[in-house]
Amino acid sequence: TGAEEAGNAAAETSAAPETAPVPLSEVAHSGEIPVPESLIDQVIGQEHAVEVMRKAAIQRRHVLMIGTPGTGKSMLAKAMAELLPKEEMQDILIYPNTEDPNEPVVRTVPSGRGKEIVGAHKQEARKRTQTRSTLILLLIFGIMGYALISGQLLFGIIAAAFIFMALQYSRPKEEAMVPKLLVSTKPDSTAPFIDGTGSHAGALLGDVRHDPFQSGGLETPSHDRVEAGAIHKAHKGVLFIDEINTLTPHSQQSLLTALQEGEYSITGQSERSSGAMVRTEPVPCRFVMVAAGNLDGVQGMHPALRSRIRGYGYEVYMQETMPDTPENRDKFIRFIAQEVKNDGKIPHFDQEAIDELMLEARRRSNRKGHLTLKLRDMGGLIRVAGDLARQEGAEIATARHVLDAKSMARSIEDQISDEYIRRSREYDLTVVEGALVGRVNGLAVMGTDSGSVLPIVAEVTPTQGATGQVIATGLLKEIAQESIKNVSAIIKKFTGKDIKNMDVHIQFLGTYSGVEGDSASVTVATGVISAIENIPVRQDVAMTGSLSVRGQVLPIGGVTYKIEAAAKAGIRKVIIPQSNLADVVIEEEYKKMVEIVPVTTIEEVLEHALMFERKEDFMAKIKEISARRLSIFSEK
Ligand code: ADP
Structure with a gap:
């Protein structure tokens, strides 16, 4: 059929974009894109x-x-x-x-055939019941007539009633014999x-x-x-x-x-x-x-x-994501056309609106150079944007509708996180200025698509028991606990002090739902080193990153959401793992608000986060230590 051919043409277009006359990414709006007929061809990525x-x-x-x-x-x-x-x-x-x-x-x-058979049975049953009723009636009339003629009325009535009851009661359930159509x-x-x-x-x-x-x-x-x-x-x-x-x-x-x-x-x-x-x-x-x-x-x-x-x-x-290639971008555009067509009520999207949706897909992929394939949620966004356009009576949905939809159709987690940021600022839970010893602004992800500033506070005391302990509070889950253990190794190396003689207390502030993952290990290390060395930490800096036992900063998830949360909370500088830099797809408004600092080692983190006159000395010291560490490594 014509529609199928159009569908096949679309599939070919997306498979070989260089030979296509007009790349899908250059159409004026999503309505110009043919949607494949069969469901299997509509599946993307x-x-x-x-x-x-x-x-x-x-x-x-x-x-x-x-x-x-x-x-x-x-x-x-x-x-x-x-x-x-x-x-x-x-x-x-x-x-x-x-x-x-x-x-x-x-x-x-x-x-x-099932329907026919049941129908035939029903009719049969009905016919038989009818014949039977007619017979009974005839019989009763006969008896009554005879009784009238012979003058034995009482006998007639009794006999008729008796016959009627007997036949009624012994009536086979004709309808009960009709089969049932199960499937x-x-x-x-x-x-x-x-x-x-x-x-x-x-x-x-x-x-x-x-x-x-x-x-x-x-x-x-x-x-x-x-x-x-x-x-x-x-x-x-x-x-x-x-x-x-x-x-x-x-x-x-x-x-x-x-x-x-x-x-x-x-x-x-x-x-x-x-x-x-x-x-x-x-x-x-x-x-x-x-x-x-x-x-x-x-x-x-x-x-x-x-x-x-x-x-x-x-x-x-x-798959959760697909590579951000021209071919896949075309598929994504076709997805938009599909959702519009399947919805049937919303208008198509113009080129800028498509670009905006594409940006969102990149952002939601949480991975460099990829587009998200959690398309049900993307479909939801498309429908909200389409509804907005329709309410306005617009012929076509534009970038503005998509942006409005994004701020409307936010996840519960995102809304809670905003509320939390607002409240914690009211109560000074979030500190975004000055410098404090042992306090670091970490970053976490709530749910799947919403970041939050997660401050930690570290304090060091002489040990109470035989050996020092690392005590972390704030509902830490398994991986977070493990990451704290790894951090002790780093602390020992960097401060030269053996934490055997001290208890290290680390408190995660405001973690009602618990801390998962190890993306706070950079934060913890910075807090503890600050506490041990008594060097204040800049509070306008927030950080995220996982730490290897050798002090390298390793990639983490949700970097975009974390940066946005930091910006919303008023943070100026966000330290992130270098390897996550390409995952960052933040919205324009935030770009002006924060500076993003990619790092590869804990030394760099400390350099950006710590603040004191003695910092120079300290940096010299840790450089010396890390040089030593590297030389040991290269000897091996
Ligand atoms: P799941 O069963 O994995 O939860 P669904 O199949 O119910 O997801 O997806 C819900 C909707 O999202 C689909 O009806 C479709 O509109 C859209 N969708 C999800 N994944 C894809 C995909 N890979 N290609 C095209 N559309 C998709």
């Missing part, structure tokens, strides 16, 4: 996952996808359902079992895609409803109370389960059985219910399983289920 999905679809293999939310896992699973080889779809019917009412009979018929499909439709994420056992594996009236002619027949589960609805299609580890072990075990057998009997899932007595014949459920989760989650999933998927399928790791 996950080339490996796409390839695996294509392969898995052809061979009907299971897939386990590992990765961050919003990178396209469910999109890929849906795309896989479109790609599954064409098969005859089936309807599943469930019939009453006259021999054992507790084991309803299961039958499969070609797609579309119905449309002929010629693509394979079903069923999302079973977060389902309880009943929704996942099927259930038999409870019947409060279990006898006396009022009961609902058992086959009529059977409900299909996600595994049955996904028969011959794709069953997608995100956060697979959140399923109960029992559900995971049952899922495994279903995978292995390709059929699974439905029974009542609550033990006390009358449904638990019913167990259908096996119901077919030959689905392709696409399970997803983040790495921790997947490690927590049922080992047998995981090994089954691995043994009969693929495991894919989803």
